[in-house]
Amino acid sequence: MKRSLLGLLVALGCSEAPTAVDTGVGGDVGVGQDAGVGQDACVRADAGNARDAGNGDVFDGGEPDRDGGELDLGPAPRDELAGRADFPMVAPEARALSVAGDTVVDAITGRTWERRDSGTALTWADAEARCSALPGASDWRLPSRVELASILDATRSPTLDTAVFAETPAEDFWTASLAVDGTDRAYAIYFGQGETVLAQRSLAGAFVRCVRGERGSLRERRIDDDWLVDDDLGLAVALAPDPATTRADAAARCAERDARLPTLYELHAWVAEGARPALPELVGLPEGPVWSSTERDFGEILAWTLDFTEGTSDLSGTGQRLPALCVRDG
Structure with missing residues (x-):
């Protein structure tokens, strides 16, 4: 399967942009591996097509000016509504x-x-x-x-x-x-x-x-017993994340609460982009990805996960042991 070029650079440790990387069915390219697109999978590219999705260390973050120097863009103004949905995230x-x-x-x-x-x-x-x-x-x-x-x-x-x-x-x-x-x-x-x-x-x-399209006003999320409720989404998430386990076991544990695993789209809507971790109301939210119920079939079933450390998403084998957030409608 082909991965986002932006998303590969951190895993590859590249200082320049690769052209294209096909990792194979269900495969991943690890740090330092050659994915068949040149030495260590890092290939020289035109400056206008260079890409990065990492921690800010792959590129210097500046843009050349006409005199050959560097233009410091600085942080753009933050859109306080950008991280929330004023609509249900349906499948x-x-x-x-x-x-x-x-x-x-x-x-x-x-x-x-x-x-x-x-x-x-x-x-x-x-x-x-x-x-x-x-x-x-x-x-x-x-x-x-x-x-x-x-x-x-x-x-x-x-x-x-x-x-x-x-x-x-x-x-x-x-x-x-x-x-x-x-x-x-x-x-x-x-x-x-x-x-x-x-x-x-x-x-x-x-x-x-x-x-x-106009973005509507957002209601405050509220606590209802052991659940954090988002009335705009029509969804509630358990305040206590489930410990790391396989995806099948995570789904079963949610069912015991009369709940379910969230879809990838629902997880996207819980990300608070102005906070780290990106769901600050949940005490004990572990670093790293959590399970979703959304799958991709590459001949091997992979499950989508979302990392609340930075709000990014990726695929994982369903036998991996990851924490989960249980949700229920209402």
Whole structure:
């Protein structure tokens, strides 16, 4: 299976961008491995196509100016609504998407999307400018991470509803959501497979699909006995995470609480992008990924996980031992 180029660089320890990496069915490329795309899987690329999804150490985070120096972008203004959904995060089969000319309308989220993407990789700033300049309405913008996740189908390829969206490349797509650590990074989602990564805004590493639609006011999450309730999502999560176990055992433990494992899309909606860990209300939330109920079948069933340390997502073998968050509707 092919992985996000943005998402591979940290695992590979690359200082320059790889071209493409096919890890094989269900495979992963480990640190220092050669994935068949050049020495140690790190291949020289044009500066405009370099990509990063790591901890800020792979690239220096700056953008060259016309005199050959470096332009310090600094942290972009934070969008306080970017990490929350004012709509339920339903599974792909329950969505209500329809074509309206050159746009796609989502009747559940109230968002209107470009039917076609940018057609080329852009820096984050250029992607933001492209959305602002789109004709026909004045409120086109970059989607938040949770908005972009609301049209993702991480169970299959292609990862979008092709009945409504025009052909979409298996590439990373920018979001408006920014890293909380103040570095030059923003979230991107890889539509070749579905993982969410952090990428440097200063590098032309991702495509964009713009969105419009007013974001509603958000209600405060509240505690109800042993549950944290989000009335906008129509969902409650157990305040006490379940200890690390296999995914099957995690699902069984949730069922004992009259609950279930959340979908990947529901996990996306619990990420508080302005906090670390990204779900601060849960005491004892362990570092690292937690299970979801969403799967990909590559001949081997892999499960989607989400890491609340940074709000990124990836695939894992179902026999791994990971903690879980149980959820229930209501």
